[in-house]
Amino acid sequence: MRHLIVLAARSAWNRRLTLGLTMIAIALSAALLLGVDRVRRDARESFAQSVSGTDLVVGARTSPVQLMLYAVFRIGEATSNMRWESFREIAAHPLVAWAVPLSLGDSHRGYSVVGTDGAYFEHFRYSGSQKLAFTGGKPFEQTFEAVAGAEVAHRLGYRVGNRIVLNHGTGDVSLSKHGDKPFTVVGILARTGTPVDRSVHVPLEAIEAIHLDWHGGAPIPGVSIPLEHVGKFDLKPKAITAALIGLKSRAAVFRMQRNVNEYKGEPLMGVLPGVALDQLWQVVGIAERVLLAVSAMVVAVGLAGLVAVVLAGLNERRRELAILRSVGARPRDIFLLLMMEAVGMTVLGAFLGVVLLGVLGASLAPLAAARYGLIIEPRFIASGELILLAAVVGVGVLASLLPGYRAYKLSLADGLTPRL
Amino acid sequence: MAADPIIQLKDLQFTWPAQHAPVLDIAELAVEAGERIFIHGPSGSGKSTLLGLLGGVLVPQRGSIRVLGAELNRMRPAARDRFRSDHVGFLFQLFNLVPYLSVIENVVLPCRFSARRRARAAAEGATPRDEAVRLLAHLDIEPALLGRRVTELSVGQQQRVAAARALLGRPEIVVADEPTSALDADRQSAFLQLLLQECGAFGTTLLFVSHDRRLAAHFSREIALPAVNRVHPEQRAA
Amino acid sequence: MRRIRGLKGVAFASFCALVIVLAGTFRTEGAAGAAEKSEYRVGDRLPQKAPGSSSAFKEIPWEALMPKDWNPARDFEKLDLSSLSDSDPRATKALEELRKAMDNAPIVQSLNGSRVRIAGFMVPLDGLRGEITEFLLVPYFGACIHTPPPPANQIIHVLPIKPVKIDQGMEAVWISGMLETTRSDTGLGHAGYRMKAELVSAFKR
Numbered sequence: 001m002r003h004l005i006v007l008a009a010r011s012a013w014n015r016r017l018t019l020g021l022t023m024i025a026i027a028l029s030a031a032l033l034l035g036v037d038r039v040r041r042d043a044r045e046s047f048a049q050s051v052s053g054t055d056l057v058v059g060a061r062t063s064p065v066q067l068m069l070y071a072v073f074r075i076g077e078a079t080s081n082m083r084w085e086s087f088r089e090i091a092a093h094p095l096v097a098w099a100v101p102l103s104l105g106d107s108h109r110g111y112s113v114v115g116t117d118g119a120y121f122e123h124f125r126y127s128g129s130q131k132l133a134f135t136g137g138k139p140f141e142q143t144f145e146a147v148a149g150a151e152v153a154h155r156l157g158y159r160v161g162n163r164i165v166l167n168h169g170t171g172d173v174s175l176s177k178h179g180d181k182p183f184t185v186v187g188i189l190a191r192t193g194t195p196v197d198r199s200v201h202v203p204l205e206a207i208e209a210i211h212l213d214w215h216g217g218a219p220i221p222g223v224s225i226p227l228e229h230v231g232k233f234d235l236k237p238k239a240i241t242a243a244l245i246g247l248k249s250r251a252a253v254f255r256m257q258r259n260v261n262e263y264k265g266e267p268l269m270g271v272l273p274g275v276a277l278d279q280l281w282q283v284v285g286i287a288e289r290v291l292l293a294v295s296a297m298v299v300a301v302g303l304a305g306l307v308a309v310v311l312a313g314l315n316e317r318r319r320e321l322a323i324l325r326s327v328g329a330r331p332r333d334i335f336l337l338l339m340m341e342a343v344g345m346t347v348l349g350a351f352l353g354v355v356l357l358g359v360l361g362a363s364l365a366p367l368a369a370a371r372y373g374l375i376i377e378p379r380f381i382a383s384g385e386l387i388l389l390a391a392v393v394g395v396g397v398l399a400s401l402l403p404g405y406r407a408y409k410l411s412l413a414d415g416l417t418p419r420l
Numbered sequence: 421m422a423a424d425p426i427i428q429l430k431d432l433q434f435t436w437p438a439q440h441a442p443v444l445d446i447a448e449l450a451v452e453a454g455e456r457i458f459i460h461g462p463s464g465s466g467k468s469t470l471l472g473l474l475g476g477v478l479v480p481q482r483g484s485i486r487v488l489g490a491e492l493n494r495m496r497p498a499a500r501d502r503f504r505s506d507h508v509g510f511l512f513q514l515f516n517l518v519p520y521l522s523v524i525e526n527v528v529l530p531c532r533f534s535a536r537r538r539a540r541a542a543a544e545g546a547t548p549r550d551e552a553v554r555l556l557a558h559l560d561i562e563p564a565l566l567g568r569r570v571t572e573l574s575v576g577q578q579q580r581v582a583a584a585r586a587l588l589g590r591p592e593i594v595v596a597d598e599p600t601s602a603l604d605a606d607r608q609s610a611f612l613q614l615l616l617q618e619c620g621a622f623g624t625t626l627l628f629v630s631h632d633r634r635l636a637a638h639f640s641r642e643i644a645l646p647a648v649n650r651v652h653p654e655q656r657a658a
Numbered sequence: 659m660r661r662i663r664g665l666k667g668v669a670f671a672s673f674c675a676l677v678i679v680l681a682g683t684f685r686t687e688g689a690a691g692a693a694e695k696s697e698y699r700v701g702d703r704l705p706q707k708a709p710g711s712s713s714a715f716k717e718i719p720w721e722a723l724m725p726k727d728w729n730p731a732r733d734f735e736k737l738d739l740s741s742l743s744d745s746d747p748r749a750t751k752a753l754e755e756l757r758k759a760m761d762n763a764p765i766v767q768s769l770n771g772s773r774v775r776i777a778g779f780m781v782p783l784d785g786l787r788g789e790i791t792e793f794l795l796v797p798y799f800g801a802c803i804h805t806p807p808p809p810a811n812q813i814i815h816v817l818p819i820k821p822v823k824i825d826q827g828m829e830a831v832w833i834s835g836m837l838e839t840t841r842s843d844t845g846l847g848h849a850g851y852r853m854k855a856e857l858v859s860a861f862k863r
Contacts, residue, residue, distance in 0.1 A: 003532040007521075014520035052784055129784075249840075250783055251794060251815040251850040254807030255761055274782035274793075319515040325477065326512070327585070328505020328533030330498055415477040416510065417468040417597070 004333055007324075008340040015313060019341075022306040023349040029302040030353025030392055031360065033295040034385050038361070039376070040288050041384065044281060046375045047073065050194040051244075051273045053125035055253050058082070058090060058260050059242035061267040064276040065283065071102055071242035072273070074112040074195045078104055081239035086265045090243065095256050098123045100244040103207045103237065106166050108200045111152045113166050115207035115237070121147075123246055126194045136160045137187030143205045143235065147187035151197035151369065158185050164200070166210060181210050193375045205235035245270070299392055303346065303399045310342050310403040318410060318418040326416050334411040339397075339404035346396025350389055354381050424489060425450035426592065426625050427474070432483035434469055442481070444469050445650040449643075453592070456616060456626045458636045461645030467629050470645070471597055474627070475508060476500030488592060505534040509586030509624075511596040516582035517570040524566045527552040527585045537589025548588065555584040559614050576607045583615050587622065594619060595627045600635065612638055702799045704777045704830055704861060715775035715834040720797040723811050723851060725764050763809035765849050770839040777832045777861050778814070780822075789821035795833060795853075810850050815840075818855045830861035 012019055051057075051072050059067045060080040069075045091099035100123055103115030114120075121132050121139045137160040140147055148158050158164070162185045183202060191197055247256055253272060260270035321334055329337075361376050368374040381389070410418075429449040435442040444466045451457060461467055472478035473485060476492045477500075485492040488507055492500055509530065517526045531538035531548040541548040553566065559580040570578060579599055586594050596615070600608040616638060619626045628639060636642045646652075703720075779799050784792040795814040807813075816833055834857040841849050 007518075010520045048785055055783070249815075249850065250792070251810070251813050251840075251852070253783075253794070254813065255810070258807055272781065272783075274785065278782075320518055323512075323516065323518055324529075325501075326475065326504075326510035327530045328501055330501040332498075333533075415468075415472045416475050417472065417512075 001336075004337055005340060008337050008344065011317075011320075011337075012341050012344065018309050018313070019306075019345055022302070022309050023345050023352065025305055026299070026302040026346060026349030026392075026396075027352035027356055029295070029299040030350045030389070031357040033292075033299050033388055033392065034354065034357050034381075035360070036288075036291050036295045037385060037388060038357070038382065039374070040291075041382070042376050043374055044277075045377075046193070047277060047280070049127040049375075050196075052127060053123075053129055053246065054244045054273055055247045055250060056245040056256055056260065056270045057242060057273060057276070058087075058245055058268060058270050061269040064269070064271040065280045067242060067269065067271050068273065068276040068280065070104060071244075072195070074104070074114075074199060078241045081241055082243070082268055083239055083266055084237050086263065086268060087240055087243050089265065090245070090260060090263070090268075093256070093259065095247050095249070095252050095259075096245055097248045098246045100124065101204060101237070101240045102242045102244065103204055103239075104241045106207065106210075108152070108164060108166050109156060111149070112195075112199045113207075114199045114201045115204045115240070116201055117204055120201065124196075124244070126192050126196065130192070132192065132196065133190040135188050135190045137185070140186055140201070140203050143203055143209055144181065144183050145186040145203070145206075146183040147189060147201040148185055149189050149197040149199045149201075150191040152200055153185075153188045158188065160185055160188060166200075166202075193369075197369075204237040204240070208235045208237055300395070302349070303392075303396055306342060306345055306349075306396075307399050307402055310338065311406060314338070314403060314407055314410065317407075318414055321407065321411050322414055322416050322418050325411060325414075331408050331411050335404040335408040337404075338407040339400045342400030342403055343393075343397050346393055346400070350392050350396075354389065425486075426453040426455075426488060427451040427627075428484075428486040429473075430484050430486075432473070432480050432485065434473060434478060434480045436469075442651055444473070444480075446483075446648055447650065449648060451625060451627070453625055454623050455641060456619065456639045457628065458639035458642045459627060459629045459645055460631060460633055460636065460642070461629075461649075462631060465645045466649055466651070467597070467645060471510075471595055471629065474593075474595060475510065476504045502534070505530060506536040507592050509588075509591040509594045511579075511582050511586045511594065511599045513598040513601050516585075517578055519569075519571055521570070522567050523556070523561070523570055523573070523581055524549065524552055526570060526581060527556065527588055529585060530588055530591075534589065537591060539589075541589040552584065552588055555587055555618070556581065558618060559584050575602050576604075576611065579603060579611055580614065583611075583618070587618050587624070590622050591624070593625045593627065595629075597629050598631070599628075601630065601632065608632075608635070700799055703797060704779075715773050717775045720776070720778070720812055723766060723769070723814075724809075725766050725811075728764055728811075760809035763811040765811045765839050765851060767839055769837050769851075772837055773835070774837050775832060775834040776814070777830065780829045780831055785821075789823050790818070791821045792817055793822075795831075799830075814851045814853055816853050816855050816858075818858050822858045832859050832861055833857065 051068075057067060057071055059071055060078070060082050062079055066076060066079075070078050087099070087101055090096065098119060100119045101116060102120075104112060106113035106115075118139055124132055126132075135150070137147070146164060152158065163182045164185060165182050183206070189196060245256070247253060257270040257272065260268050321329075324334065324337075325331075358378075358380055362378050365376040365378060368376055427450065429446050432444060432446040432449075433442045434444040459467065459470075469478065473480060473492075474487070476487075476495070479500075480493055483493070487503070490503060492503065495503065517523075518529065521529070528541075528548045531541055538548055541551040553563065556566070557563070561577060561580055561584070565573065565577070570581065573581065579602070582599070586596070599615075600611055603611060612635060616626070618624075628635075776795070778795040778797055780790065781794040781796060782790045782792075783794060784790070793816050795816050796808050797812050798808070814833070814837070818833075819835075822831075833853060833855040835853045835855040838852045838854075839849060840852050
């Protein structure tokens with residue numbers, strides 16, 4: 001058997017150009033298949049890690065998925081806000097242990113600006129009850145102080161003490177700046193692997209302050225309130241985007257959710273993060289399935305190409321096979337020889353695909369993290385992916401039966417003297 | 421007192437599966453051990469079929485083939501293949517060598533498939549490889565060529581390498597199918613000399629098939645296949 | 659001959675694709691659940707008969723968690739709905755009373771410390787890497803999407819000893835462990851059930 005393997009390897013090496021190309025095709029398709037699966041899994045993990053220990057997310061009555069997306073993941077826009085009074089009433093409910101207000105809508109050079117209060121740094125948890133930690137500085141206290149997330153500080157090179165200016169709206173393009181009211185960075189957070197890294201945190205009062213002389217998204221012409229007079233105005237927030245709620249008893253979450261949903265002051269909605277995420281995955285699941293199916297087709301195409309190449313070369317090799325038979329090879333040996341070639345190519349191709357994916361993942365991971373908050377785990381291969389890989393190799397083995405069988409039949413018919 | 425013929429064909433009849441009339445019909449053919457036989461016949465006279473039958477690759481519909489006392493037509497396919505690798509060496513007209521193996525690897529190829537030939541080759545030299553080197557030297561192949569790709573060799577050199585492969589491990593029978601037909605005239609004779617010399621040294625029975633009757637002089641016995649074969653081309657066309 | 663080869667090729671490629679997609683789908687179901695087609699419909703309850711029981715834990719139905727003499731719908735039943743006109747405040751009030759009664763549902767104290775086994779639907783609270791570390795167990799499917807939610811004595815706050823490897827919301831499971839009754843400190847006197855589940859296994863029909 002061993003000599004057959006050596007023969008198969010030498011034979012394949014002899015035709016390394018054509019076989020190599022098909023092997024690359026298999027590698028690419030395998031990388032695609034595994035990549036789709038890996039991104040899918042990492043996306044879910046990224047999202048799931050972003051909110052932990054929060055029992056309820058409260059906001060205006062939109063859709064649970066949309067609320068989660070913009071309140072927690074900073075994706076998309078808030079269509080309506082909730083009143084400050086509503087927030088205070090809910091926060092005062094006996095079932096509530098803590099409540100963190102969030103005000104979104106501004107941006108800083110492409111990163112979201114989050115208006116919140118000190119409770120954020122105290123109660124926010126991620127990734128299985130990890131607290132927010134600071135690599136430098138401390139939480140904000142004054143109105144015009146800011147705390148930057150790890151990614152923001154890293155990309156823009158911020159240190160404690162830097163001065164920054166916020167933009168109105170969430171776009172990357174700074175059409176309207178709040179240039180007359182700069183902020184001082186007083187704290188930098190440690191990396192969390194969640195959208196917190198891509199956010200700049202400021203006090204709720206500051207959001208009010210910078211919008212004092214604005215109206216409808218633009219500065220009021222002729223009105224300009226300088227920084228030093230800002231304190232004279234009432235900076236109590238009027239509306240917030242959403243609130244994160246923690247309860248004294250987790251089993252009471254349904255009750256509290258109902259209280260929020262039936263709140264008489266304004267239409268509000270309470271969302272269980274875990275349930276909302278599941279709804280999100282249901283929606284996304286269809287697209288994922290389609291992607292997976294397409295990738296599988298691509299792998300099938302790659303394997304079909306390999307089989308075609310091996311089959312096409314078979315005709316030229318009939319004399320060679322006759323020589324092998326003359327020295328004692330059995331038809332069964334011929335079958336194994338051809339099959340081993342194809343299987344070997346599949347296995348090598350799949351392996352190469354895994355390596356390719358690893359390299360690609362490692363190089364694209366920083367971009368994905370910065371742009372989309374998607375954390376791609378750097379790993380060679382995950383245990384779940386092994387099944388997919390096994391399926392690829394398994395189908396490759398089945399595919400290899402074809403050239404093996406064809407060679408077997410040819411060899412039987414040709415005998416020692418093939419008539420070509 | 422005389423030993424059994426090393427090859428004995430009796431009432432042999434072979435028909436290709438797609439055809440109705442047999443292509444070979446031989447009443448009797450016997451070859452003694454150590455004989456050097458020249459078999460000639462025009463193309464289409466059934467030479468390849470005969471070689472296939474002798475090699476155990478084809479099975480006759482009627483009759484028997486006894487080689488070294490074993491009835492090939494009674495053996496199972498795997499046994500026939502093993503028998504062939506153990507006892508018969510083959511030489512073809514062209515494309516004798518596996519293109520992706522080196523010269524020396526081609527020569528030791530039979531030893532990969534036959535334990536018996538490996539053992540016999542090792543008995544001569546320390547390893548089959550040593551024996552291969554020795555044989556190649558006898559056949560005028562310099563050591564420098566050993567590791568070379570076979571495609572770099574001339575046709576004459578390739579044929580001599582093929583001869584070494586056929587002889588390695590001392591199979592009892594060597595079947596050569598037009599091995600000199602691709603060589604130029606002056607080389608033909610030289611090759612034949614070398615081949616006969618080695619066969620003589622080992623006591624190998626040599627079956628040499630060719631259409632070139634000029635070479636018949638070198639051989640102890642000449643068999644005209646159309647004479648032995650009771651099937652005539654006109655009959656086959658029917 | 660060539661046409662047959664072509665057809666064979668297409669059939670073969672489709673076969674490959676099918677196998678790989680099936681492999682991937684099989685994993686998708688087991689992994690981060692995108693199951694648009696759940697086996698359960700909203701409001702489904704699990705059949706109470708178990709296919710095989712573990713002797714260490716006593717299997718209990720959800721009714722056992724409610725005191726036998728507790729009937730929160732008492733006032734509601736007394737109301738003759740046919741005698742009321744539309745939007746009669748009494749109907750709304752009765753509903754509110756019912757709701758309050760469900761909120762203040764009493765628990766069965768004698769169950770504290772008992773080792774039980776019960777089946778229900780999972781509502782995940784916390785999880786990491788596709789494993790759930792904390793969840794609520796409720797009697798019927800879709801409990802958290804709808805109002806009214808289940809009464810307090812029909813919710814079990816579960817902390818599994820080992821994280822559970824299923825992350826598909828509303829999955830039906832068996833939990834086994836020691837049931838505890840908790841006294842909440844909200845000042846409203848609401849109490850509930852909790853369990854540090856030793857075993858969490860999937861519910862199979």
